[in-house]
Amino acid sequence: MIGEIINVGTELLLGDIMNTNGKFISERLAKLGIDLYFQTVVGDNSERLATVFKTALKRSDLIIFTGGLGPTKDDLTKEVVAKTLKIPLILNYQCYQEIKGKFEKRGIVMPRNNIKQGLIPKGAMILPNPNGTAPGIYIQYNKKHIFLLPGPPRELQPMFLNSVENLLINYSDGQIISKIIKTYGIGESQLVRLIDDLLEEQSDPTIAPLAKVDGVHIRVTTKRNLSSLEKMVEIIQQRLKDYIWGYDDDQLGELIVERMINNNLSLSLIESCTGGAITSAITDIPGSSKVLEQSQILYTLKSKSEFLNCNIEDIPNSGIDFYLTEKLAKMSLEKTGTDLALAITGALGPTAPSGVEVGEIYISTVNNYKTITKKFNYYGTRENIKEKCVITALHQLRFLLREMCP
Amino acid sequence: MIGEIINVGTELLLGDIMNTNGKFISERLAKLGIDLYFQTVVGDNSERLATVFKTALKRSDLIIFTGGLGPTKDDLTKEVVAKTLKIPLILNYQCYQEIKGKFEKRGIVMPRNNIKQGLIPKGAMILPNPNGTAPGIYIQYNKKHIFLLPGPPRELQPMFLNSVENLLINYSDGQIISKIIKTYGIGESQLVRLIDDLLEEQSDPTIAPLAKVDGVHIRVTTKRNLSSLEKMVEIIQQRLKDYIWGYDDDQLGELIVERMINNNLSLSLIESCTGGAITSAITDIPGSSKVLEQSQILYTLKSKSEFLNCNIEDIPNSGIDFYLTEKLAKMSLEKTGTDLALAITGALGPTAPSGVEVGEIYISTVNNYKTITKKFNYYGTRENIKEKCVITALHQLRFLLREMCP
Numbered sequence: 001m002i003g004e005i006i007n008v009g010t011e012l013l014l015g016d017i018m019n020t021n022g023k024f025i026s027e028r029l030a031k032l033g034i035d036l037y038f039q040t041v042v043g044d045n046s047e048r049l050a051t052v053f054k055t056a057l058k059r060s061d062l063i064i065f066t067g068g069l070g071p072t073k074d075d076l077t078k079e080v081v082a083k084t085l086k087i088p089l090i091l092n093y094q095c096y097q098e099i100k101g102k103f104e105k106r107g108i109v110m111p112r113n114n115i116k117q118g119l120i121p122k123g124a125m126i127l128p129n130p131n132g133t134a135p136g137i138y139i140q141y142n143k144k145h146i147f148l149l150p151g152p153p154r155e156l157q158p159m160f161l162n163s164v165e166n167l168l169i170n171y172s173d174g175q176i177i178s179k180i181i182k183t184y185g186i187g188e189s190q191l192v193r194l195i196d197d198l199l200e201e202q203s204d205p206t207i208a209p210l211a212k213v214d215g216v217h218i219r220v221t222t223k224r225n226l227s228s229l230e231k232m233v234e235i236i237q238q239r240l241k242d243y244i245w246g247y248d249d250d251q252l253g254e255l256i257v258e259r260m261i262n263n264n265l266s267l268s269l270i271e272s273c274t275g276g277a278i279t280s281a282i283t284d285i286p287g288s289s290k291v292l293e294q295s296q297i298l299y300t301l302k303s304k305s306e307f308l309n310c311n312i313e314d315i316p317n318s319g320i321d322f323y324l325t326e327k328l329a330k331m332s333l334e335k336t337g338t339d340l341a342l343a344i345t346g347a348l349g350p351t352a353p354s355g356v357e358v359g360e361i362y363i364s365t366v367n368n369y370k371t372i373t374k375k376f377n378y379y380g381t382r383e384n385i386k387e388k389c390v391i392t393a394l395h396q397l398r399f400l401l402r403e404m405c406p
Numbered sequence: 407m408i409g410e411i412i413n414v415g416t417e418l419l420l421g422d423i424m425n426t427n428g429k430f431i432s433e434r435l436a437k438l439g440i441d442l443y444f445q446t447v448v449g450d451n452s453e454r455l456a457t458v459f460k461t462a463l464k465r466s467d468l469i470i471f472t473g474g475l476g477p478t479k480d481d482l483t484k485e486v487v488a489k490t491l492k493i494p495l496i497l498n499y500q501c502y503q504e505i506k507g508k509f510e511k512r513g514i515v516m517p518r519n520n521i522k523q524g525l526i527p528k529g530a531m532i533l534p535n536p537n538g539t540a541p542g543i544y545i546q547y548n549k550k551h552i553f554l555l556p557g558p559p560r561e562l563q564p565m566f567l568n569s570v571e572n573l574l575i576n577y578s579d580g581q582i583i584s585k586i587i588k589t590y591g592i593g594e595s596q597l598v599r600l601i602d603d604l605l606e607e608q609s610d611p612t613i614a615p616l617a618k619v620d621g622v623h624i625r626v627t628t629k630r631n632l633s634s635l636e637k638m639v640e641i642i643q644q645r646l647k648d649y650i651w652g653y654d655d656d657q658l659g660e661l662i663v664e665r666m667i668n669n670n671l672s673l674s675l676i677e678s679c680t681g682g683a684i685t686s687a688i689t690d691i692p693g694s695s696k697v698l699e700q701s702q703i704l705y706t707l708k709s710k711s712e713f714l715n716c717n718i719e720d721i722p723n724s725g726i727d728f729y730l731t732e733k734l735a736k737m738s739l740e741k742t743g744t745d746l747a748l749a750i751t752g753a754l755g756p757t758a759p760s761g762v763e764v765g766e767i768y769i770s771t772v773n774n775y776k777t778i779t780k781k782f783n784y785y786g787t788r789e790n791i792k793e794k795c796v797i798t799a800l801h802q803l804r805f806l807l808r809e810m811c812p
Contacts, residue, residue, distance in 0.1 A: 012429075012432070012445070013432055013442045013445065014432060015430065015431070015433025015434070016614070017429075018425075019429065022447065023421045023423075023424050024421065025421070026418070026419055027421025029421075030420045037448070037451075038446060038447065038454070039446070039447035040444060040445070040446045040447075041428070045443075052444070189477050189517040189519055192477070192478055192517070193518075199479070200479075211558070271682070274686070274689075275682075275685050275688065275689025275698070276681075276682025276684070276685030276686040276703065277682065279681050279703050280686050283679075283680075283681025283703075284681070284788070286755075286756055286788060288705070289705055292703075292706070293706055293708070293709060294702065294703060294705060294706065294709035295682060295702070295705070296700065296702050297682065297689075297698075297700055297702070297703070298700055299689065299694070299695055299698045299700055300698070303742075349692075351692075379536075379537065380537060380560055382690070383690070384560050386690070
């Protein structure tokens, strides 16, 4: 079965909203083992919508529409689909009653526009929408499966999970099994060279490298051949072993927090340039309160000098410095009595103090026995550099942690 | 000029990544006044990619590709476009040298794969890519304008802003003029009721309410009718005045930092549940170092009690408490000598200490004359609640700031 998504909405073409429905449905179809070949965004225009639908009817077995089921004149999806397939729209009394009931429950008289949402193509199946007024619609037509789903994600997502997937499961061409291997410390093209022959010869399983913020991921996918997948993962593991830090849903922050909890270790942080973003990433993880003792964001020279009990003049290089960063990490360890400490200083840009380059970053991780301090040079916007700092800091924490509890 | 976007990448059809490029380009084209009618996502498959391209050539004047310019065999965009248009690909020596240079700068020998990125369709214009190795490409062909842009957003976005827009500006059909009015403290349906008649009667300018994380925005848009737009904005201002906090590109964090810089005010923060996210949001703003003195993330009872110089047993309600939060803010003001301080405590979930509900949040903002402390109850995931905390904290800071320097 070949699938296609048609997202309807001028607001998507204006860039007002992110097409989260496209990603959500794509992800679910991949898991179900249904091939998705195309996804088209089209505005609230009946002519163009009809053209897109006709093209889809020619090339796909499954067509999933999102959006355009609302009560306004701009909402055209149902009308265009019915007209194209020459199926009449009929007011479904039960639907109508339910929509009316939803308004009454909120103490509002149903606006006249909303009657439109009770119109259903003759013979179609109604998919309940507990989170909104527009029901979903499922049409079977000449062996084609056509779904009309509401646009708001909080209506679409539960409807997809609870109704659509149950109807599609029978058409799955075998659910996809995949394994994601997560690496760090190696660029995409360098990595590709290490597995070039595997990429060249791939058929089943398929292998796809994906550059992500936390490093390059490799996705190994098969439809049926579990043992060949396992063999391939093993081969890749051998080639890349030093670079691999996780698999599948593993999150860097989670791995660190989990390992620290298991080994009863505590952490303190000193952030300068990242301004709390590293601490925020760690505290995103439930349970991080067992690990993180405290964190200080020392953004000014004054706050750094007070923390180190020194004169402000003794802070070198506008506070962006190898030894200063190391000192901050060590002082944090000493003051808080934690098992590990990390400090970061640097210039995120757009400008940097004299003698310092934009993107010049120092990260120091310490425990009672060992200190790792490194200098990095990053390029990009303030935002990019900040993101790289957070990832690099977490990886440096992971390195020290791996030595402490292998 | 009618535009169309083609996003190339199997990872998009698998739902591995969000199509942020689609949104970004849509938004920019709308601002430029270029109509966008279609956006198609297609996988790394030359046949299907060629079909989509041929359809686009028939119906659009401007075709913007994203993705598929990388060094691997899966990267097919340039090859398919050149083949379809029957234009040969030629190694551009300068491009090749630049790509090689980028690797050398990082101390890496250029992998052989990357030579492919120096191949340019004959006669095409090269768009520089300071943030990656794949150059962008601009082809003029039979009055069609075809752009090939790299997939990674941090490469695509600056290339679009710096190169593509300059080339497109001449083809704009009259730039769209729009004004965004940003509100806070009023829900979407409540807001809609206040401007119901305006929404009902709208033609030019159009009015669209959009629920965003930092409050409900209202977008007023016209293509030519500037005076009617101004009139409409004025009417909306009168209806909603108490709720409006900004316009257009105004960012909450920026407004706060700017106002503090202009009034020579300093800030200190104590974060508990948000774990640095508020400080991180403030330090996202260039120039924030002039304002933010320091921030402490006191995640444990121990760190809170040390900060307040009290016994750990004296910290009430597991550290999530109205008066405790106020005390933390006041102590921060006293210790750091800043003009303003903010403290936050709360439970983000998934679980909460006994006696505290998930989503129970306290925020206190203080200066030398005034203290504002408020309790909030939020619903949603840990992530949602954290996001709401950051926005609410910034707004509470804004309220106090507005009183200090009206």
